[in-house]
Amino acid sequence: MTADSPAELGRRAQAMLDALAAISDEEGRITRLYLSPAHRRAADLVARWMREAGMAVSEDALGTVRGSTPPGAPGPSSNRRYLVGSHIDTVVDAGRYDGMLGVVAGILALQEIAARGIRLPFGVDVLAFGDEEGVRFPTTLASSSAVAGVFDTADLDGARDAAGVSLREALVAFGGDPDGVASAAYPRDEVLGYLEVHIEQGPVLEIEDRPLGVVTSIAGQSRFLVTVTGDAGHAGTVPMGHRRDALAAGAEMILAVEEIARAGREHQMVATVGRLSLEPGAVNVIPSRVSFTVDLRAATDPPRAAAEAAVRHRFRAIAEARSVAFLMDRYHDTPTTPCAGRIQDAFARAMGDLGLPARRLTSGAGHDGHAMHALCDIGMLFVRCRAGISHNPNEYADAGDMGLAVEALIRALTALADGEGEGST
Ligand SMILES: [Zn+2]
Known part of the structure; x- marks a missing residue:
């Protein structure tokens, strides 16, 4: 019927x-x-x-x-x-x-x-x-x-x-x-x-x-593990101008990722930092090491590759300005x-x-x-x-x-x- x-x-x-x-x-x-x-x-x-x-x-x-x-x-x-x-x-x-x-x-x-x-x-x-x-x-x-x-x-x-x-x-x-x-x-x-x-x-x-x-x-996907390394220090004694705060640098990096993904709206680009950890993780210690993931997706591959390059470029500038080191490892990539x-x-x-x-x-x-x-x-x-x-x-x-x-x-x-x-x- x-x-x-x-x-x-x-x-x-x-x-x-x-x-x-x-x-x-x-x-x-x-x-x-x-x-x-x-x-x-x-x-x-x-x-x-x-x-x-x-x-x-x-x-x-x-x-x-x-x-x-x-x-x-x-x-x-x-x-x-x-x-x-x-x-x-x-x-x-x-x-x-x-x-x-x-x-x-x-x-x-x-x-x-x-x-x-x-x-x-x-x-x-x-x-x-x-x-x-x-x-x-x-x-x-x-x-x-x-x-x-x-x-x-x-x-x-x-x-x-x-x-x-x-x-x-x-x-x-x-x-x-x-x-x-x-x-x-x-x-x-x-x-x-x-x-x-x-x-x-x-x-x-x-x-x-x-x-x-x-x-x-x-959408193709790229996933990265980013590690930022600075210096631990006493939260009370190290003056602000002398710090190498890995978390403050990581925070700037995360906002840069968001900004780059927003600019790729026409390519339906999305980026997410879904996992974050820091060391040593104490209330009175400046963070020395931060790790976070980035999940990046877009409707086609070239804008995704361009976004990855833009992210790396911004990360380098942020790391330089804040005197921290960073590693960005792409551990997953699907076209x-x-x-x-x-x-x-x-x-x-x-x-x-x-x-x-x-x-x-x-x-x-x-x-x-x-x-x-x-x-x-x-x-x-x-x-x-x-x-x-x-x-x-x-x-x-x-x-x-x-x-x-x-x-x-x-x-x-x-x-x-x-x-x-x-x-x-
Ligand atoms: Zn399903």
Whole structure:
């Protein structure tokens, strides 16, 4: 039966999300870590929904649930498919939308495409990944990396959870096949692209009163550890003009980081000092050593590199003026993952059909699309969430907005079919 309206699709999405939210490893809150008993039950429920929607269901070596729909019309790409998905693992004490919405939206969209008699010239697989949040194991995006063919098998025995259980052992307990990792990868020439619907996890769409946004890229990230070294001294005896106060210098540096990030607004630049420690840390001693982290992100790589250079330049000047020494160590660097123009345009066209101007924005948070980009073109559609809250039980997205997202996903797939020259209804 077709849904009459986005509102009905939204109600269906909400009911499915509520059912998933009831599956948890912890009483009274949503916690579903990768390969846990709750992940097992959630994967089984998702598989059941996929079967009910008419898909052929399988589960790969890393526990990703895969629901396959064959092409509805013959065409030049009839052996090929789009992948649509997101993740069903959560952080500890999570909300009910992050990840799950993308899986539910994919299932509902495929069900609706069949019910409306839309014949796509390509197949579509809906994927429910299990390791996006990276909470249980020190891995990131293990399940989508396996699908993309870039999973590092050293992690099978190398990655262990807090209880000492290896990823291999956890996979076996889950029913996965650690030795079948290679078979989880899609052949590159069969995949046309990866589409993901996700809550924004930020406040921009809500501030601008827009239900949906088209993602332009998943922001690259650089992380630094900065250490400033001065001189300890007696807080009562060393005159102000003779001090080498590491914390006062660090404070100036932190404000410089903020100023540089603010100046990069057009590149959606953000910078955060989230950790700070000082020595010796006594009320009557001038701080001799300060360490802090800097997390720097932007929509594209060149402005991020330029910001790093600007930060180093300012730090040098501050250190010189205050006669302190500093070290700035870049310990993590992920390049920007661009969203393909043609998939962005398909989402924008779908939104246009629904009377929504296509606001384009960068994703400051990481997603499975980052790993999937190793396999194929990616694109993401953001859904407005309340107050930008995520990774928290107060996470909330409106059912009406979610219904619009499902409708936009249906239309985006149809638009991509038109691009193949084979779309028909
Ligand atoms: Zn997520």
